[in-house]
Amino acid sequence: MNILFAFLIIAALGLLLGMGLALAAKKFAVKKDEKAEKILDILPGANCGACGYPGCSGYASALSAGTAENGLCSPGGAKTTALVAKILGMADGGGTQERMVAFVHCRGNNELTKRDYQYEGIEECSAAYMLHQGDSTCKYGCLHLGSCMRVCPTNAIHRDGKGNVTVDPDACIGCRKCTLVCPTKVIRMIPARGSHAIGCNSRDKGAVVRKICQVGCIACKICEKKFPESGCTVIDNLSEIDYDKPMVQIADAAAACPTKCIVEAK
């Protein structure tokens, strides 16, 4: 008899709570944004934050609410942009942004660049940067401790045989996380179609660069003057490539560069 009673009580309790929950689910139902969910399915789901929203779901709800601009998703690229535009009912593809990839604008390393001191601390670029802006005499270059490699969501950043840090442009999704974590800002974005890039970030005067680094830009302006069609301009002691220009002579300029700091980006 007791057993039956216990059974009835638990069954009644379960039934009551279950019914209560079912009623509550109806009463407190929150309308889900169907458009946002459809968009979320299309987005790559990398949650990289390149669009400036907290993860893909944040961007999806902002897109569906109309507060975000289409085409901010760099991992998804043009394909995603077009699909999202379809859901949102936009006529054109929306974003015309081209694919950007990260590039480490430094080819210096322990052998080619002078050191101020020997760094033996935490393996984190920001920690080394706190001590006289890093152990390298050049205060603009790569610190080689690999903070960018650790934040990269696609493992696109590697160390090559000489110890230099390089980004694989095919694996890079353009999320800009490495550019944010880099204390010397030596990682910047370049268009993925660019064939060449400047392998130096130093704004020091040519004479100073010559003394401390064998592969730095010495601002000799050979690229700018002899190859006007290369797209190179020396600004503030550093050559810069304007990727909007035709860049037809860039390969010649790279060959003529005395310190070979115009390097191939592929």
Added chain:
Amino acid sequence: MAYIAIFITYIFINNFILTQFLGLCPFIGVSKNSESAIGMGMAVTFVMGIASIITWLVYTLLLVPLQLEYLQTLSFILVIASLVQFVEMVIQKNSPALYQALGIFLPLITTNCAVLGIAVMNITEGYNLMESFAAGIAAGIGFTLVLVLMSNIRERMDLHPVRKSFKGVPIAFISGGLMALAFMAFDKSLLTNLLG
């Protein structure tokens, strides 16, 4: 006085994680960064407080009169699980901001042993309704305290060169063990010294 004693007891002396070893799953799982540790701590405190009241009522008003005390574990699990679900729905509807902050953590504590633990403990200690509520809140605060401490330790540990075989969870367990040793310093004498 009795309430102060309850708070000191459940925050320090009988701390849920480090002395009673309840709720170890979130202790390891959600202590990677301090923001989510605070979120989880708040969610647990919230649920523990409410669950204490409801389970006390169920026990005293339903199980005791019917002489079915042995059903307490089963009925408590039922009540707590549906309570958490219900609270989640209410929050989602009424306060999207709080839902964003707690949302992910609420389903995680549906069947957390720490919540069931405080419900059972309230009965065995013979607390009345208000004392049960105070014990629930205090246990939640103790839980939050340890979770925040642990998350800060782990955040710092991430910056240090830990051997590969110890990286991640193993070193977290060792740190947790050391913290438990430290918390053993709190015992009944703390209560007698403070409150006489």
